[in-house]
Amino acid sequence: MIKHLRSAADLDADTATLILDTAAEMAALSGREVKKLPALRGRTVVNLFYEDSTRTRISFEAAAKRLSADVINFSAKGSSVSKGESLKDTALTLQAMGADAVVIRHSASGAPHRLANWVEGSVVNAGDGTHEHPTQALLDAYTMRSRLGRLDGLKVAIVGDVLHSRVARSNILLLSTLGARVTVVGPPTLIPLDLTDKAQVSYDLDAVLPDSDVVMMLRVQTERMQDSYFPSAREYSRRYGLDVPRLRKLPEHAIVMHPGPMNRGMEIAPEVADSPRSTIVEQVANGVSVRMAVLYLLLGGK
Amino acid sequence: MAYLLKGVSILGASPTDLYIADGVISDKPVDGAEVIDAAGLVALPGLVDVHTHLREPGREDAETVDTGSRAAALGGYTAVCAMANTSPVADTAGVVEQVWRLGREAGLVDVQPIGAVTVGLAGKQMAELGAMATSAANVRIFSDDGFCVADPKLMRRALEYVKAFDGVIAQHAEEPRLTEGAQMHEGEVSTRLGLTGWPAVAEEAIIARDVLLAEHVGSRLHVCHVSTAGSVEVLRQAKARGVRVTAEVTPHHLLLTDELAAGYDPVFKVNPPLRTRKDVEALRRALLDGVIDVVATDHAPHAVQDKECEWSYARPGMLGLETALPIVLSVFGPQWDLIADRMSIAPARIAGLDGHGGDLTKAGTPANLTLVDPSVQRVVDPAELASRSRNTPYAGMTLPGRIVATFLRGEATVLDGKAVK
Structure with missing residues (x-):
C-alpha cells in the first residue's frame, strides 16, 4: 500500500480499485445500528485545515471516528507566513504528538508534499490550492x-x-x-x-x-x-x-x-x-x- | 606581494610562466616572487558578475557584502555588481556609497553597486540617477530588478536620461499583469502541479517593447536573466537591426528545467522561472553565437525559513556565485575563450569596469584573474558554501572544475581553494 495520498497520481488502477472496493464494505456498515469499527483504535488522525471547509473536515472526522481513531482537529486558519507558525513547525508539533496520519487542507498547491517531508505518519491531501483533491x-x-x-x-x-x-x-x-x-x-x-x-x-x-x-x-x-x-x-x-x-x-x-x-x-x-x-x-x-x-x-x- | 604562476595555461594555451607584481601582469621575472605550481591550471581573467544580490543593507541574515564577496572570490570572481533591491533600496547616493564602501572594506572583489531606476523600486518616479552616477560608487548600471519597469513612458525616459553619463538600464523583463500570482513557468508542468503560470510571453513582450524603445531613443539597454527561446529570437532580430542591446543568461537557466518543480521544493523557485528543455537549448545556442552576451549569476541568497515552506510562500531565487563556472564548464566544456568572454570580458565592458576582463598575455594588464583546475570533479555540498545562505539547487550534483586561486589587483583573495580572509 502507498504511504501517502498526495495526488491521484499516487494511485495505480489496482490500488484505486482496492480503495473503492473497501469503501463499498465500509458503506455496508452505515446501514447497521452500530456504525463503528475498531480498526484504528489507538491511532491518531489529525485534521490540519488551513482553509475553512466544514464539509470536507466533518467527512474526514466522521470517517476517522467510525474507525475508532482518535481525532484531533487542528484549525490553522490564515497563512503561515502572515501570522502564526510555519507549516514546518506545525508539522514538527504534530510529529511530537504522535500523529499517525495528517489530513491536510491548504490554500497552497503542494503543501501536502512539503508536509510529507516533515512528518513520519501518512499524509492525506484534502485539497491543496489549485492542485488536487x-x-x-x-x-x-x-x-x-x-x-x-x-x-x-x-x-x-x-x-x-x-x-x-x-x-x-x-x-x-x-x-x-x-x-x-x-x-x-x-x-x-x-x-x-x-x-x-x-x-x-x-x-x-x-x-x-x-x-x-x-x-x-x-x-x-x-x-x-x-x-x-x-x-x-x-x-x-x-x-x-x-x-x-x-x-x-x-x-x-x-x-x-x-x-x-x-x-x-x-x-x-x-x-x-x-x-x-x-x-x-x-x-x-x-x-x-x-x-x-x-x-x-x-x-x-x- | 609578487607571484610566479609556474606552468599556467592562459585560456587553455601551452603552459607558460606568468608573473604578477605591483598589481599588474609583468613580462619580466620578479625577484622574491611567491611561486605557485600552476601546472594543469587554466588562467582566466577574473570573472565579472553583472547581477548579484548581496542583501546588505536589510537582510544580513541571508547574505552580507562580506559573505557574498567571499562566495564571489571562491567562485573565481573579481567584480560583482550588487543589485539595488536592498532595504533600504539602493535608490540614493547614500545607499550606493554604503554598499560600495562595504565592498572596499571586505576587499575580496570589487563590489560595484547598481542603482534603482525608480524610487523604492515602485515604478512611479525616477530615482536620482545622476546623483548615484556621480557618487563615490560611480554607478553606471541601473535596475529595478525583481520588478519590471513596466510603465512604457517611464522606461523611455530612463533609457534617455542615463545617456548623459553613459549609463545603462538593466531590465527585469516581466509584464506584471501577465504574471499576477505567478509561481512557475506556464506549461504542462504548471497545469499538472496547480501552480499559477508565468507565461514566456510576459518576458518576450517586454523585451520586444524595450528594444523598440531603445532603438527609438538611441540608448543602450541590458536585459537581465533571459529565460525563453522566444526572447532569444526577439534579441537576435534587434541585434541584427543594430539596436544597442546586451543580454544575460543565468547558469540555472542554462541547465535546469521546470520539471524540477514537481516535488514542490522551493529551492527550485526562481524568477524568471525555470523553463523547458527547448528554452534551455535555445539559450545555450544564443550564448554560443553571441545573441546573449554574458552569463550572470542572479545570485539570490535566502534565509532558511524563506525556502523551508510552501512553494507559493517561498521567495524566488537561488545561489549562484560559487557554482557558475563549474556549470558553464559542464554545459560548454573547456571552451576557454568563450568562457572568458561571456563571464569576464563582456560583462566588464557592459558594466564599465575598467581593469577587469583584461588580456592576461599583456604586460601591464591589471592582475585580476582566477586559476581553475578543470580536471577536478566536485560534489556540491551546501554546507561547504561560503554564502550565508544554503539555497543552492545543485546540492549533490557532481560538477567539473575547481577554483584554485583568485587575484584582485595582484593580491590573492583565494589560494588553495580557500579565501585568504
Whole structure:
C-alpha cells in the first residue's frame, strides 16, 4: 500500500480499485445500528485545515471516528507566513504528538508534499490550492461506479473552471487510470493551455452532452468575472450552465454530479440539482465511506 | 606581494610562466616572487558578475557584502555588481556609497553597486540617477530588478536620461499583469502541479517593447536573466537591426528545467522561472553565437525559513556565485575563450569596469584573474558554501572544475581553494 495520498497520481488502477472496493464494505456498515469499527483504535488522525471547509473536515472526522481513531482537529486558519507558525513547525508539533496520519487542507498547491517531508505518519491531501483533491475524485469514482455499474469506458464531461479546479485535476488523473474517457468543457479562458493528453477539450457543452454518461459541474467563483475570465455570470450560465433544456440532451441513464458547494442558478439550475439524475447528496454520503477506506488502508488497519 | 604562476595555461594555451607584481601582469621575472605550481591550471581573467544580490543593507541574515564577496572570490570572481533591491533600496547616493564602501572594506572583489531606476523600486518616479552616477560608487548600471519597469513612458525616459553619463538600464523583463500570482513557468508542468503560470510571453513582450524603445531613443539597454527561446529570437532580430542591446543568461537557466518543480521544493523557485528543455537549448545556442552576451549569476541568497515552506510562500531565487563556472564548464566544456568572454570580458565592458576582463598575455594588464583546475570533479555540498545562505539547487550534483586561486589587483583573495580572509 502507498504511504501517502498526495495526488491521484499516487494511485495505480489496482490500488484505486482496492480503495473503492473497501469503501463499498465500509458503506455496508452505515446501514447497521452500530456504525463503528475498531480498526484504528489507538491511532491518531489529525485534521490540519488551513482553509475553512466544514464539509470536507466533518467527512474526514466522521470517517476517522467510525474507525475508532482518535481525532484531533487542528484549525490553522490564515497563512503561515502572515501570522502564526510555519507549516514546518506545525508539522514538527504534530510529529511530537504522535500523529499517525495528517489530513491536510491548504490554500497552497503542494503543501501536502512539503508536509510529507516533515512528518513520519501518512499524509492525506484534502485539497491543496489549485492542485488536487484526490479523495473527492475517489468518492466521485465510487459514486459513478455504484450508479452506472462500471468505470471502464465511461464518458465523463467535467464542466467549468478547470483551470483553478483541484477536483478536475484529481478526477482527470483517477478516471483515466480507471479507464474512463474524460472531456473537459468550459470557456477557453478557464481551460489550461497545456492540459494533459488524459483529457479531451471542448468549448461546446451542447455538443458534448448527448454523448456523456456523467456530467460533472464544477463550482465557478464569481470573482473570476472581475479577472476577465468571462464577461458576466449571466453569459457564463447561458453558455456553460446546466439547465433543464440541457439536461434533456443527456442520455436517459446519465447522471449529474457536483462536488459542492453549488452556486444554484449559476453553473447548475435548482431543478437540475434536485432532479433524480443528480447524485449530489449521495456524493456526500459516499465521501465518508471512501475516506474510511483511505484511512484504513493507508494506516494498515486490521 | 609578487607571484610566479609556474606552468599556467592562459585560456587553455601551452603552459607558460606568468608573473604578477605591483598589481599588474609583468613580462619580466620578479625577484622574491611567491611561486605557485600552476601546472594543469587554466588562467582566466577574473570573472565579472553583472547581477548579484548581496542583501546588505536589510537582510544580513541571508547574505552580507562580506559573505557574498567571499562566495564571489571562491567562485573565481573579481567584480560583482550588487543589485539595488536592498532595504533600504539602493535608490540614493547614500545607499550606493554604503554598499560600495562595504565592498572596499571586505576587499575580496570589487563590489560595484547598481542603482534603482525608480524610487523604492515602485515604478512611479525616477530615482536620482545622476546623483548615484556621480557618487563615490560611480554607478553606471541601473535596475529595478525583481520588478519590471513596466510603465512604457517611464522606461523611455530612463533609457534617455542615463545617456548623459553613459549609463545603462538593466531590465527585469516581466509584464506584471501577465504574471499576477505567478509561481512557475506556464506549461504542462504548471497545469499538472496547480501552480499559477508565468507565461514566456510576459518576458518576450517586454523585451520586444524595450528594444523598440531603445532603438527609438538611441540608448543602450541590458536585459537581465533571459529565460525563453522566444526572447532569444526577439534579441537576435534587434541585434541584427543594430539596436544597442546586451543580454544575460543565468547558469540555472542554462541547465535546469521546470520539471524540477514537481516535488514542490522551493529551492527550485526562481524568477524568471525555470523553463523547458527547448528554452534551455535555445539559450545555450544564443550564448554560443553571441545573441546573449554574458552569463550572470542572479545570485539570490535566502534565509532558511524563506525556502523551508510552501512553494507559493517561498521567495524566488537561488545561489549562484560559487557554482557558475563549474556549470558553464559542464554545459560548454573547456571552451576557454568563450568562457572568458561571456563571464569576464563582456560583462566588464557592459558594466564599465575598467581593469577587469583584461588580456592576461599583456604586460601591464591589471592582475585580476582566477586559476581553475578543470580536471577536478566536485560534489556540491551546501554546507561547504561560503554564502550565508544554503539555497543552492545543485546540492549533490557532481560538477567539473575547481577554483584554485583568485587575484584582485595582484593580491590573492583565494589560494588553495580557500579565501585568504
